[in-house]
Amino acid sequence: MATLDITGEQFASTIEDNDIVLVDFWAEWCGPCKQFGPTYSAVSEKHPDVLFTKVDTEAEQQLAAEAGISSIPTLMAFREKVLVFSQPGALNAQQLEQVVDAVKALDMEEVHAHVARQREEAAATAGRQDGTQIPDA
Secondary structure: OOOEEOOHHHHHHHHHHOOEEEEEEEOOOOHHHHHHHHHHHHHHHHOOOOEEEEEEOOOOHHHHHHOOOOOOOEEEEEEOOEEEEEEEOOOOHHHHHHHHHHHHHOOHHHHHHHHHHHHHHHHHHHHHHOOOOOOOO
16 A cells, blocks of 8 residues: 555544554655655555555645644554554654554453553643542542
């Protein structure tokens, strides 16, 4: 499968509607992005079960800001709507294959349980900070 260019308007639904989504944040003027592009496209052809997307950070500046992109290229991987990988810098084909394989191999029950614990801890911490919850004895 070829890569798919997505916009800020499509980003959330793309993540929600697909099991595994890789996102390459890039720009036309970026030399490392141009080097990574053919590698990203070639690896996408080997994994029809993974959606490989691209976000042009120049055209989608708000999305790039919301995603916290401070360096390009940046690769993000989502699985079952959870961000499971984020790294700036161009990868070679072997490194990208390793990322794809690792994302596919994740125990998502464990990942979802971890995310739930983090949310509970964050909510408990926020409650303690605003005085609405009694601290643990």
